[in-house]
Amino acid sequence: MSENGDVSGNGKMRAVVARGYGGPKVLRLEEVARPRPGKGEVLIEVRAAGINPLDWRLRRGEMRLLTRFKRTRVLGRDVAGVIAATGDDVEGFHAGDKVYAMLGGVFGGGYAEYVAVGADAVAPMPEKLSFEEAAGVPLAALTALRALREALSEVKENVPHACDAGALERRQVLINGASGGVGTFAVQLAKIFGADVTAVCGARNAGFVREIGAARVIDYDEEDFASGEETYDVIFDVVANRSYRACKRVLRPGGVYVTTEPGPRQFASQILTMPDDTQARVVLAKPSGDDLSMLGTLLDAGRLRVVLDRVYPLEEAAEAHAHGEAGNGTGKIVLSVRL
Ligand SMILES: NC(=O)c1ccc[n+]([C@@H]2O[C@H](COP(=O)([O-])OP(=O)(O)OC[C@H]3O[C@@H](n4cnc5c(N)ncnc54)[C@H](OP(=O)(O)O)[C@@H]3O)[C@@H](O)[C@H]2O)c1
Structure with a gap:
């Protein structure tokens, strides 16, 4: 393997490692081996890493079937930083470029000074954003975008995956959990696509x-939207505390219920409603450099905003988790990484 770029030092880096399952205190700042970019990968010097509810669910041990055999237990799906080196067969990115990315894998690996990631998951960082703001975008915004696209492909024939302004024109869209990381992007994107948005x-x-x-x-x-008189073309249940069945009576004919909760009940609803008029859909976030580039254009144009709740230094990842789990904030919590 050849590597392009200068990464000096002792081959080590600081990272926050989840040692066992449990409360925030299982997160430890340790010195670990620095990754090297493989074929098609870039090595990002991380300046900021976003925190998502997925991180504390993994930390608590809620997904042990997925995490049991994972040796590298560095959390973090969102990063913004500078490319330190590129592996073979990487085109379009160079050492020194400012980028942001959603990381794949179970744990992600973003709470660290460096991370290696496939170049197809990476996009140029929006020019008007700080590293901290950019790190608050990837997973939450990509989830919101995918969910709205999924809904759009059902409610509007002939524009299966378009996400143009006006694609949801005059559609009634309800976002349950509208003030959270995913919800704030969902409200803004639905509005950009022309929808009339109700926020819960x-x-x-x-x-x-x-x-x-x-x-x-x-x-x-004060009010249970699923028992109300209003009806919707799309219900995006970000919090996933209402089922498709509970929402069905307020879905319009041809309407779609989308959730991000990949539980057995949700998948059963998706399969069982395939032949029905109203549909249930489960959406999982997926890394995509192309979609991040598109979101970057909206962010730079000021049409999309990222709302930061608090920024913590990497060493205070445990405090940042405790704050997020308490659920009293508004917007994204981010770790700032200083070499
Ligand atoms: N499947 C996937 O790929 C995927 C991707 C991303 C997220 N998710 C999941 O989606 C969920 C939300 O993620 P997030 O990043 O948006 O979380 P978040 O930033 O913690 O936001 C959660 C939001 O839920 C709202 N909320 C709390 N109780 C509510 C209720 N009873 N009814 C309506 N809203 C309520 C809160 O609103 P207030 O603060 O106003 O009370 C808060 O803004 C998490 O469970 C996460 O694991 C899944």
């Missing part, structure tokens, strides 16, 4: 979700 969130975030594009807000403590 806590009362303290009502003003904020209106500001980013919601036409109506439902406080989940």
Whole structure:
């Protein structure tokens, strides 16, 4: 393997490793081997890493079937940083480029000073964003984009995967969990695609979700949207605390219920509703450099905003997890990495 770029040092790096399962204290800052970029990969010097609920679910041991045999237990699916080196067969990226990416694999590996990632998952970092802001984008925004595309391909024939402005024109879209990482991008993207957006969130975030594009807000403590009179073309259940069955009566004919919760009940609904008028869909986030480039254009144009809750230094990953799990913030929590 050849490597292009200068990565000096002792071949080690600092990373936050999950030692066993449990509370935030299982996260330890350790010195580990620095990865090298393989064929088709770039090595990113990480400047900021985003935190997602997936990270603390993995840390708590909620996905042991997936994590049991994994030796490298560095969490983190979102990174923004600078390319330190490129592996063979990488085109379009060079050492020194500012980039952001969603990492694949079970744990991801982003809470670290360096990470190697396939170049097809990487995109140029939006020019107007800081590293911390850019690290708050990938997984949450890619999830929102995929979910809306999935819904769009069902509600609007002939534009299967288009995501142009106007593609959801005059459609009623409800986002359950609108003030969170995924929800804030979903509200903004649905608005960009022309939808009329109803946001479900806590009362303290009502003003904020209106500001980013919601036409109506439902406080989940005051009202159950699934029992209301309003009907929707798309229900994006980000929080996944309502089932397709519970939502069916407020779905319009041809409407779609999309969730990000990949449980057996959700997959069963997806299969069982295939021949029906209204549909249930499960969406899983997938790394995509192309989609990140498209989102970057919207971010640079000021049409899409990333909302940061708090930034913690890498060494305080445990505190950052505790803050996220408490659920009192608004927007993304990010780790800042200083070499
Ligand atoms: N399958 C996938 O690929 C995938 C990808 C990304 C995320 N996810 C999953 O999606 C979920 C949300 O992720 P996230 O990053 O958006 O989380 P987050 O940033 O923690 O946001 C969660 C949001 O849920 C809202 N909420 C809490 N209780 C609610 C209720 N009873 N009704 C409606 N909303 C409620 C909160 O609103 P308030 O703060 O206003 O109370 C908060 O804004 C997580 O479970 C995550 O694991 C899955």
